[in-house]
Amino acid sequence: MTDSNNLTDINFSKYLFDIPHHFIDPKDENNIIYHPFHIFVQNQQQDAFEGCGKWFNLMKQNNPDIYDLFGITTISQIKCIECKVYHNPDIVYEHSLSVPIDNDNIYSIQDAIDLFQINETLDLNCNENGCISKFGQRSFQLFQSSICCI
Secondary structure, three states: OEEEOOEEEOOHHHHHHOOOOOEEEOOEEEEEEOOOOOOOOOOOOOOHHHHHHHHHHHHHHHOHHHHHOOEEEEEEEEEEOOOOOEEEEEEEEEEHHHOOOOOOOOOOHHHHHHHHOOOEEEEOOOOHHHOOOOEEEEEEEEEEEOOOOO
16 A cells, blocks of 8 residues: 555555465464455456455555545334334444345446335334234335545
């Protein structure tokens, strides 16, 4: 990584392809230690989602300011179909490319966001205030994203 006049250059090829060979753990000769990116082979197709995840990990380690530009906060919760009470709220901060989306019928960023936020019905077993509903709807929402001012 080199810094020059507020610019940062991270050589991803170095981290992904200049990979040292594995070695025997000095503390345990039965354990082999691999480089974190040992699964990447130069000029060979890899899983794009996994590759993006590893790139974001590199950014997080080498330049947290860049990593923070891609942060999002999501809210996941389940609403009972009968009594409408919300269960299991979960607020998560993660990088934007960690959000799983299906690539069918996605023609814009808005399509991807809409598909991510679509509700799904699942088993709940609600027991709030005597409710005996067995189903709820899980919803995901983008709560916040990083703001970049240039």
